[in-house]
Amino acid sequence: MEPDGPHSDESADVVVVGAGSCGSVLAGRLSEDPNRRVLLVESGPGHRIPSEYPPELVDAGVLPVGPDSRWVWPYPVNLTSERSGWIARGRVLGGSGAVNGGYFVRAQVDDFEHWPASWSFDDVLPSYRSIESDADFSGPWHGTDGPIPVHREPRDRWHPVTTAFAEVALAAGHPEDRDKNAPGSHGVGPVPLNIRNGVRVGPASAYLLPNLGRPNLTVRSGATVTRVLFDGTRVTGLDIVTDSGRHTIRASTVVLTAGAVATPHLLMLSGVGDARHLRGLGIEVVADLPAVGSDFSDHPEVVLPYRYRRPVSRTSRMPALQVTLNTDDIEMRPYTASFGDLVPGSGIGRPCLGVVLMKPHSRGEIRLVSADPGDPPSVSYRYLESADDRDVLRSAVTHAADLMRTGAMSDLVDPDGVDTSDEWLSEHLGTSLHLSGSCRMGSDTATSVVDDRCRVHGVDGLFIVDTSIFPAIPSRGPHATAVMVAERASTLLQLSS
Ligand SMILES: Cc1cc2nc3c(=O)[nH]c(=O)nc-3n(C[C@H](O)[C@H](O)[C@H](O)COP(=O)(O)OP(=O)(O)OC[C@H]3O[C@@H](n4cnc5c(N)ncnc54)[C@H](O)[C@@H]3O)c2cc1C
Known part of the structure; x- marks a missing residue:
C-alpha cells in the first residue's frame, strides 16, 4: 500500500x-x-x-459507526x-x-425483473455462487469455494429473543425458512452471515x-x-x-x-x-x-422498543441479527442487542424489534448544495410519502406488536407503547443504511x-x-x-x- x-x-x-x-x-x-x-x-x-x-472493525458484534x-x-x-x-x-x-x-442475503428472483435483460436471476446466479463459501448448503444455488465465508447461526447459539421470536412467528403460521439464499425464500429462519468465528x-x-x-x-x-x-x-x-x-x-x-x-x-x-x-x-x-x-431508494425501518422482563445475556461477538422474518414486502428483525450496544456512542439504549419496508415506493434525491467538494450533498429520503408505504408499514407494525404480545415473546419482552399513528411511525422511523x-x-x-x-x-x-x-x-x-x-x-x- x-x-x-x-x-x-x-x-x-x-x-x-x-x-x-x-x-x-x-x-x-x-x-x-x-x-x-x-x-x-x-x-x-x-x-x-x-x-x-482495529478490534472494532473485526468484531462482528458491533457496528463502529x-x-x-x-x-x-x-x-x-x-x-x-x-x-x-x-x-x-x-x-x-x-x-x-x-x-x-x-447480514449477507441475496436478492430475490423477482427483484431482477427491474434490471436490464442481461442481469436476470439466471445471469447473475453464477456470480452469487462464485463470491461465497457456504458452510451450510451446497448444490445448484450455492458456492462452496468463493472468497466470502457464509454461515447461519446454529440454534444452540441463539439469543433468547432470537429463539422466542422464531417460535412465535412459526406459531402465527409463517413458514420455516431454512435457507434465505435459496430462490423463493420467505418466512422465519436464520440469516446468512459473512462472519467467521465472530469476525466480519x-x-x-x-x-x-x-x-x-x-x-x-x-x-x-x-x-x-x-x-x-x-x-x-x-x-x-x-x-x-x-x-x-x-x-x-x-x-x-x-x-x-x-x-x-x-x-x-x-x-x-x-x-x-x-x-x-x-x-x-x-x-x-x-x-x-x-x-x-x-x-434513489433505501429500506425505511420502524423500531418497536421494549423492555426485557428478565435479565438476558448476549455472548461476545454475537451478530446483531440471527434470524429474520420475511414476508412479501416486510422484514422483521429481532436484534440481539440495543442500538446503544451495537453502535457504540449512539446512545440509543432500548432493545427493539425492527420492522422494515423492503419494497418501498417512496424515492429520494441527492443534490449538491455547492460546487465545493468539502460540502456534503443534501440527501432527502422522502420516506413514507407514498400512502401505500404508510399502509404496509402500519399493518406490519400491528402484526409485529401482536407477535411481541404472544407466547414466548410476551414471557420475555414488554413492548413499549406501540401505536400506528402517522406521528408514532414518524417518531420511530429510521433507515437501514441500504x-x-x-x-x-x-x-x-x-x-x-x-x-x-x-x-x-x-x-x-x-x-x-x-x-x-x-x-x-x-x-x-x-x-x-x-x-x-x-x-x-x-x-x-x-x-x-
Ligand atoms: C452501518 C451499516 C450497516 C450495514 N449493514 C448491512 C448488512 O448487515 N447487510 C447488508 O446487506 N447491507 C448492510 N449495509 C449496506 C452495505 O454494507 C452497503 O450497501 C455496501 O457495503 C455498499 O457497498 P459500496 O461498494 O456500494 O459502497 P461502500 O462500501 O460504502 O464503499 C465506498 C468507498 O468509497 C470511498 N470513497 C467515497 N468517496 C470517495 C472519494 N471521493 N475518494 C476516495 N474514496 C471515496 C469510501 O470511503 C468507501 O470506502 C450496511 C451499511 C452500513 C453503513
Missing part, C-alpha cells in the same frame, strides 16, 4: 475510486491480469493485514420533511462492508488484502477524489486531495465505486448530472444526465446513468460499479448483491487495456 503524499508515477491502466465493498472486489479481480496496472484510491485509512485492523467513529463519512439527511438526522457510510479500506452488520469477513479481507503483494496493484489510502477530469467527454484523470495537498492522477479509464452517496456527489462535482442543477451552481456541464442522484439506485443502470438516458455494462452514458472511459447502479433496491439487504455486481462487472467491463 502506498503512503500518502505525492507519487512519482501517478498513472494506471484503470483507476478504481473507493476501496469499499465493490471497489475491493473489483480491484482484486481486475488485478488478476498481470498486464493490467490497477490503482485503487481510498479516502479512508488502509490496513495491510487483518491483524492491523457512532458519532465519534473514525471509520465513516457522516452525511446529514432528511428522512421526511419533518425528520432530519444523519447517516453513516464506511470510510476505510473495505468501506461500508467493513463496518456493517454481516468483508470484501477487503476476502478480495484485497490477500492480493496486496501483486506488483500491478497499488492501493492509495488517505486520498480523496474531488473531481473526475475530462477532455470534452473523454476521461483524462482525477483530482485528489491528500494530507500533502492536491494532486492529479492521469488515467483514461476510471471506475467509480465510491458508494451510493459519494458516486453521484462526485459525478455532479465533475459536470455529469442534471444540466440545470449544475449550471445553477456554476459547474460546467460535461453530460446532461438528470438521473444522477435522482429517485441506499441504492442513485445512478441507475438502464438504456434510457433520461432515467438511468449507466448501461448494462456499467458505462456512464454520454462519456468515454467512465464506469460505475457500486450500489448506486442498482435499478431498484433489492427486497433484501444489499451487501451480497453489491459483491455479486462487482464480481460480475469485473468480467463485463470493456476496459481499454
